[in-house]
Amino acid sequence: MRTAYYAQMSELNALLARMCELSGTAMERSTEALLTANLAVAEHVISDHEHIRAMSAMAEERAFGLLARQAPVAGDLRSIVTTFQVVADIDRMGALALHVAKVARRRHPMRALPPEVESSFADMGAVAVTMARTAGAALASQNVDDARRLQVDDDRMDELHQHLFTVLTDRTWHHGIGAGVDVTLLGRYYERFADHAVLIGRRVVFQATGLPPDRTADSPPQSLSG
Amino acid sequence: MRTAYYAQMSELNALLARMCELSGTAMERSTEALLTANLAVAEHVISDHEHIRAMSAMAEERAFGLLARQAPVAGDLRSIVTTFQVVADIDRMGALALHVAKVARRRHPMRALPPEVESSFADMGAVAVTMARTAGAALASQNVDDARRLQVDDDRMDELHQHLFTVLTDRTWHHGIGAGVDVTLLGRYYERFADHAVLIGRRVVFQATGLPPDRTADSPPQSLSG
Numbered sequence: 001m002r003t004a005y006y007a008q009m010s011e012l013n014a015l016l017a018r019m020c021e022l023s024g025t026a027m028e029r030s031t032e033a034l035l036t037a038n039l040a041v042a043e044h045v046i047s048d049h050e051h052i053r054a055m056s057a058m059a060e061e062r063a064f065g066l067l068a069r070q071a072p073v074a075g076d077l078r079s080i081v082t083t084f085q086v087v088a089d090i091d092r093m094g095a096l097a098l099h100v101a102k103v104a105r106r107r108h109p110m111r112a113l114p115p116e117v118e119s120s121f122a123d124m125g126a127v128a129v130t131m132a133r134t135a136g137a138a139l140a141s142q143n144v145d146d147a148r149r150l151q152v153d154d155d156r157m158d159e160l161h162q163h164l165f166t167v168l169t170d171r172t173w174h175h176g177i178g179a180g181v182d183v184t185l186l187g188r189y190y191e192r193f194a195d196h197a198v199l200i201g202r203r204v205v206f207q208a209t210g211l212p213p214d215r216t217a218d219s220p221p222q223s224l225s226g
Numbered sequence: 227m228r229t230a231y232y233a234q235m236s237e238l239n240a241l242l243a244r245m246c247e248l249s250g251t252a253m254e255r256s257t258e259a260l261l262t263a264n265l266a267v268a269e270h271v272i273s274d275h276e277h278i279r280a281m282s283a284m285a286e287e288r289a290f291g292l293l294a295r296q297a298p299v300a301g302d303l304r305s306i307v308t309t310f311q312v313v314a315d316i317d318r319m320g321a322l323a324l325h326v327a328k329v330a331r332r333r334h335p336m337r338a339l340p341p342e343v344e345s346s347f348a349d350m351g352a353v354a355v356t357m358a359r360t361a362g363a364a365l366a367s368q369n370v371d372d373a374r375r376l377q378v379d380d381d382r383m384d385e386l387h388q389h390l391f392t393v394l395t396d397r398t399w400h401h402g403i404g405a406g407v408d409v410t411l412l413g414r415y416y417e418r419f420a421d422h423a424v425l426i427g428r429r430v431v432f433q434a435t436g437l438p439p440d441r442t443a444d445s446p447p448q449s450l451s452g
């Protein structure tokens with residue numbers, strides 16, 4: 001019974017790892033669409049989103065199946081409940097990548113980003129994609145070191161996010177409030193994407209060690225304006 | 227066995243209902259702190275936040291207890307898993323109220339809000355508080371009508387949120403980009419608070435009827451700038 005449980009839990013984590021990678025690919029494409037005002041790439045992310053949702057529904061059904069058939073107890077029970085939370089995190093990461101793609105689509109054929117913040121978003125996109133892949137690797141391997149590395153990447157994301165506000169509130173900003181609103185919301189989408197990857201890492205640590213994850217990964221910017 | 231299960235599930239939902247009300251109270255106070263630049267009220271929300279977190283941990287423990295002791299199947303099993311998702315929603319509502327309080331504290335003794343948007347935030351705050359209370363009532367009563375009313379309130383929240391962007395991107399806005407960033411993020415916090423209340427309503431509908439909730443409540447603004 002426990003052998004079957006572990007085999008199925010391992011398959012489920014492999015599915016979650018693939019979903020994480022897909023959310024990373026979505027954010028990679030959304031960032032490309034945003035930086036190059038590429039409508040086709042944005043549309044690709046938007047139409048692919050249903051695929052992540054369908055995989056989420058499948059992952060939840062498998063987790064229900066495990067709960068119902070294997071009737072796990074103690075730590076195993078907690079691991080499966082954690083799985084539902086991981087599905088919710090990945091779903092949210094997919095939704096945030098979708099939001100970015102929709103901003104790129106809405107602004108097409110213009111670029112949504114003023115030149116001053118392009119490199120920040122290129123960097124935030126790269127960090128986000130790395131984090132999604134690391135979260136996927138942590139899920140697949142149940143490797144606690146992978147999971148903990150996410151915290152370091154998140155600190156980098158927070159730095160990039162803070163820097164964005166420095167650029168926005170600099171006196172030389174001349175792109176108006178509309179572009180400022182776009183940049184503010186886009187920055188928040190990348191930051192939250194990273195937060196969910198961190199939460200997945202903490203949930204893997206919990207699955208592997210029993211240490212409870214802290215639920216709060218959201219650290220909003222401390223200094224928005226002068 | 228099933229009688230014990232239903233009694234404990236009902237107690238758990240009553241606990242979740244109280245937590246929802248607390249998150250509503252937190253948002254009510256945060257809005258007051260924001261509108262009146264009241265530092266003491268902001269600090270009150272910030273120090274009370276640990277109380278909601280502690281109740282979340284307690285609610286999760288009770289749900290684990292129910293899963294472990296009652297070994298529910300089929301619909302009952304799904305209801306308990308839903309409970310973990312409701313806890314996550316309420317946790318997030320508490321965190322969003324906390325973010326609002328922190329903006330009020332950061333700007334003190336100044337007001338974070340320019341006068342043009344004060345009434346919008348007063349209205350968004352009132353809608354958010356009503357929604358938290360309706361979500362709490364829906365959890366306690368398992369009343370599907372309460373749950374569905376949340377969708378109507380959320381439409382109102384979306385309207386208020388859209389209006390905010392109209393004010394922000396109006397040519398007469400003269401409060402600078404820093405205030406614009408604050409208003410953009412604050413607006414997002416209220417909108418997401420409402421989204422989580424809607425999700426709780428959908429989860430109650432699922433618990434009561436077995437109809438699966440749509441996971442996406444987040445509808446980001448469609449037209450940010452001109």
